[in-house]
Amino acid sequence: MKLIVERTHLLAALxxxxxxxxxxxxxxxxxxxxxxxxxSRLFIAATDNNAWAEAEIPAEVERPGETTINADTLQRMVxxxxxxxxxxxxxxxxLATVRAGRSRYQPHVLPASDxxxxxxxxxxxxxxxLLPEEVKRLFALPKSAAxxxxxxxxxxxGVYLHTxxxxxxxxxAACDGYVLLAADVPAPEGAANLPKLLAAEADRxxxxxxxxxxxxxxxxxxxxxESGLEIRADTxxxxxxxxxxxxxxxxxxxxxxxxxRFPAYEQAVPPLEGSVLTVEAGxxxxxxxxxxxxxxxxxxxxxxxxxxxxxxxxWLDDHADGIYGSEAIEIEKRSGVGRLGIRSGFVMKAxxxxxxxxxxxxxxxxxxxxxxxxxDDPSLIAVVWLQVLRRRPEQGAVLPREEAA
Numbered sequence: 001m002k003l004i005v006e007r008t009h010l011l012a013a014l015x016x017x018x019x020x021x022x023x024x025x026x027x028x029x030x031x032x033x034x035x036x037x038x039x040s041r042l043f044i045a046a047t048d049n050n051a052w053a054e055a056e057i058p059a060e061v062e063r064p065g066e067t068t069i070n071a072d073t074l075q076r077m078v079x080x081x082x083x084x085x086x087x088x089x090x091x092x093x094x095l096a097t098v099r100a101g102r103s104r105y106q107p108h109v110l111p112a113s114d115x116x117x118x119x120x121x122x123x124x125x126x127x128x129x130l131l132p133e134e135v136k137r138l139f140a141l142p143k144s145a146a147x148x149x150x151x152x153x154x155x156x157x158g159v160y161l162h163t164x165x166x167x168x169x170x171x172x173a174a175c176d177g178y179v180l181l182a183a184d185v186p187a188p189e190g191a192a193n194l195p196k197l198l199a200a201e202a203d204r205x206x207x208x209x210x211x212x213x214x215x216x217x218x219x220x221x222x223x224x225x226e227s228g229l230e231i232r233a234d235t236x237x238x239x240x241x242x243x244x245x246x247x248x249x250x251x252x253x254x255x256x257x258x259x260x261r262f263p264a265y266e267q268a269v270p271p272l273e274g275s276v277l278t279v280e281a282g283x284x285x286x287x288x289x290x291x292x293x294x295x296x297x298x299x300x301x302x303x304x305x306x307x308x309x310x311x312x313x314x315w316l317d318d319h320a321d322g323i324y325g326s327e328a329i330e331i332e333k334r335s336g337v338g339r340l341g342i343r344s345g346f347v348m349k350a351x352x353x354x355x356x357x358x359x360x361x362x363x364x365x366x367x368x369x370x371x372x373x374x375x376d377d378p379s380l381i382a383v384v385w386l387q388v389l390r391r392r393p394e395q396g397a398v399l400p401r402e403e404a405a
Contacts, residue, residue: 001065001091013055020046021071036066056250066112067091121234128190135225138172147176160262162210167192182381212258274364275336287327294325298345305339338363341389350382
């Protein structure tokens with residue numbers, strides 16, 4: 001293989017796919033990127049066997065072929081070459097020569113035949129297009145609620161993508177058992193072919209509808225989706241392709257999916273009934289953050305309390321360590337009264353997801369989760385599970401169990 005390629009294009013391609021190459025991989029070729037030519041194009045691929053990415057860039061190909069070069073080594077070379085340089089690559093059986101200007105290096109190569117084969121959806125796959133704002137809404141918005149490092153809930157470590165029963169709406173949802181976030185867009189043409197709910201049969205177990213996209217892959221799709229995504233998906237693999245903004249680089253990405261056991265989360269969404277108050281999101285968020293900072297972490301419960309009149313009261317629960325704090329903010333609207341305990345980290349995930357403006361907090365009972373809704377975007381779903389409160393806002397003894405919220 002012998003070719004010339006622009007540094008700008010090659011560096012963008014390596015940055016886009018090289019993250020999948022693992023320098024500590026037990027299989028040496030998984031630390032490499034594969035380079036192959038096709039016509040006047042160079043394709044650079046990397047994989048960790050769970051995800052696959054390939055970038056396509058223009059090149060002047062003198063001798064077609066393919067090879068593999070260590071991803072870190074090649075990216076360091078290209079990064080250090082002068083901006084605007086033309087890069088010459090001449091690959092043999094054991095060494096490749098990489099030149100730019102007066103710089104000349106010879107990294108070792110491995111046979112391209114050792115590189116794992118690409119994988120892609122099979123059969124009748126769902127094929128549809130997502131605009132940049134739709135990628136952000138479906139993946140970036142719920143992402144923070146996905147479970148992380150939970151061996152008992154590995155099936156929740158991602159974003160759940162599904163259509164409604166009438167195929168009119170496409171939803172992205174995530175839940176770690178404490179916070180549920182979900183966002184919708186009008187279903188694009190082709191999304192109706194996403195897997196549907198299958199009931200259990202005598203000889204086959206039931207299967208939930210939709211797909212579970214692994215959390216790491218969600219991050220790659222968000223970055224890749226800055227210019228929109230073309231998606232193909234079956235029950236096992238999701239593939240996406242896009243062009244990098246302001247670049248001649250085209251990217252293809254494929255990921256294996258998590259076995260879909262995502263619960264029927266709609267059943268956990270509290271109805272819009274009970275007590276409700278409306279507050280300004282910025283003031284509410286700032287008050288919770290200040291309390292969390294005083295507590296020294298975001299795991300301590302924050303009490304939120306309101307009555308028939310007056311301000312909203314927020315205070316730190318369980319101040320046995322001597323740290324106590326309280327906040328008060330204006331209530332814009334209210335219906336009913338309420339007092340609840342909630343971890344500051346959980347509530348901030350919800351507030352950050354639903355956005356700024358005016359927030360509604362719906363409270364149906366001390367043993368029920370609370371729903372947070374943006375008045376300007378009411379279809380977004382943010383649900384947070386509560387914690388038992390042990391103390392009143394003033395310094396004092398722990399509440400008797402029967403009085404605890």
